[in-house]
Amino acid sequence: MKPFHYQRINVVEDISAGTHEAAAVQFLAGGTNLIDLMKHEVEQPDQLADITSLSLRQIEDSDDKGLKVDTLVTNTQLASDPRVRQRWPLLSAALLSGATAQLRNRATTGGNLLQRTRCYYFYDTSRPCNKRQPGEGCSAIDGQNRIHAILGASDHCIATHPSDMAVAMVALDAQVSIRSGDGRQRTLPVEQLHRLPGEHPERDTVLEPGDLILGVQLPEPPPGRQIYRKVRDRSSYAFALVSVGVILNVVDDKVDSVHIAFGGVAHKPWRARKAEAALLGQSPTEENFIRAAETELADAQGYGSNDFKIPLARRTLVATLREAARQDEEEVIA
Template sequence: MRPFDYQRIGAVEEIGAQASDRASFLAGGTNLVDLMKHEIETPEQLLDISRLDLARIEDGEDGSLQVGTLVTNTALASDARVRQRWPLLSAALLAGATAQLRNRATTGGNLLQRTRCYYFYDTARPCNKRNPGEGCGAFSGHNRIHAILGASEQCIATHPSDMAVAMVALDAGVRLRAPDGSERELPVEELHRLPGDEPQRDTVLAPGELITGVHLPAPPPGRQVYRKVRDRSSYAFALVSVGVILALKDGTVSSVRIAFGGVAHKPWRARKAEAALQGRPATEEAFLKAADAELADAKGYGGNDFKIPLARRTLVAVLRDAAGKTGEARA
C-alpha cells in the first residue's frame, strides 16, 4: 500500500477545504481498502467520513424514504419500512456479500464499488480500466462473468452491486454534494456509465463529489421480485440478476419495471422489455418476446456466451413469478 494522508472529516462543510483531486472518501472500506492494498487505487488523501451524521433512514414526503449514505446494508435491508414497502431492495441487499460485509458496507459505498473483473485486480495483466490504453485481457481470456450488454472495445467488465439493480428498478435518486457546497440529485440509473472510450470512469461523479444519500420514491404498484443467479449460494457475484416490479389489471400488464445485474458495466434498465410488455396480456409468449427484445443486441465473448440464454430464462421466470403470486420479493 502506498503512503497517503489520512484525515477524519467531522462535517460535510470541511470537505471543500480538505479534498484534492486525488482524494478518496472512506466509509465502510470493504472495497476501497482492498483496492489500496493491491495498489489499484492510490489516493493521495483518504478522507474518513464514517463519523458524519449520514446514517439515518427517514420518512420523506409523499411516502418516500430518505436513506443516508452511511446507512449500512444490514440496516437498510432489515428496516421494517423497506421490508414492507420496498421488498425488492431488501431482497437484493440480502443477496449480496456476507452478513459480516453487509454490517460494514454502506449505501454510498455499495453504489461506488468497482468491478470484480479478474484482470482489473491482477496488476500483472492488461486492463484499460486500471491503465487506459493498456488493452483488455478479458476479451481473449477468462470472461465467464463479463458483460453481454453495453460493452465496448475497451472494456467488457460488469458492475457488481445487487443493491444498485433494485434502486434502478425503483427509480431511486442519489443526492450529491460538491466540494464548493453545491448539491444536485440524479437518478441512480444515470450515476453509472457504460465504458465507451473511458472505461476508467465508472460514474459521472466530479472530483471530490460526495454521495450524501439516496431518495426512494413511494413504492410503485405491483409485486416486487428479485432473483440472483450465481455460482454458489452465498458470497458470489451475479452471473445474471433480475429485479422486476409488475402490476396487472384483468390479466394485462398495467405497469412494469425491469432491471438486470451482472450483464453490463452498470445496472441495466430493460426499457425494451418494459415497452414490449406494457399493455399486453401477461402470458408466457409475451414474456419470451420481451426477453428477446431486450437481448437482441446481446453479445458474448466465448466464456460468457451462456449468459445470453441464462438472462432470457431468468427474466421469463421472474416475470412468471411476479405475474402469478402476491407478497414480498424473494432472492
C-alpha cells in the same frame, strides 16, 4: 501500500477546496471494497478522507410517501428496516443476497453504489486493463471472461458492475443526492449515476473529483409485486452471473406497469426499457414474457466464455416475470 494523507471529516463543510481539488482523493466509509483495492495497489489515493464521523446514518420517511436513506446507512440496517421489508421488498432481497452478514454490517449505501468491478484482470496489476490504466488494453476480451458483460460493453472494457443493491435502486426509480466539493448539491436518478465504458472505462460514474454521495431517495413504491432473482455460481455470497429485479402490476389481465433491471450483464445496472415497453398493455403470458426478453437481449454479445449468459439472462427474466404474475393471480384469488 503507497503512502497517503489521512483526513477525518467531522462535518460535511470540512470537505475543503484542498480536498476536492486533489486528483486522487478517495472517501472512506465502510471500506469493504476500497481497502482491498488499496492493498492490491489498484487504488492509490493521495488523500483518504474518512467520512465515518458524519451524521449521515438515518433512514427517514419523506413527504412524498418515500424514504430518505443517508449515505452511511449500512446494508444490514437498510435491509432489515421494517419499512423497507414491507414496502420495498425488492431492495431488502437484493441487499440480503449480496454479501456475508459481516460485510453487510460494514458496507454503506453510498459505498455500495460506488463499489468497483470484480473483473479478474482489474485486480491483477500484472495484466493490461483499460479500467485500471487507460490505454493498456482489455485482457478480458480474449481471456477468461465468464463473468463479463453481454450488454453495453465496448472494445475498451467488458467488465460488469457488481452491486445487487444498485439493481434494485434502478428498478425502483431511486434518486441519489450528491454534494460537490464546492458545496453545491444536485440529485439524479441512480440509473444515470453509472456509465457505460465507451472509450473511458476508467470512469465508472458521472461523479467528479470531490463529489460525495449524501444519500438516496426512494420514491413511493410502484404498484405490483416485487421480485429479485439472482443466479450465481454458488448459493450464497457470490456475485451475480445474472440478476433481475422485477416489479409487475397486472390489471384486468393486462400489464399496467412494469419495472425491470438486470445485474451482472453490463458495466452498470441495466434498466430493461425495451422489455418494459414490449410488455405494457399485453397479457402476462409466457409467450409475451419470452418476446420481451428477446427484444431486450437482441443486441447482447458474448465473448466466448460468457456466451451462456445470453440464454441465461433470457430464462432468468422470463422466470422472474412468471413468478411475479403468478403471485398477482394468487393475491386476486385470496
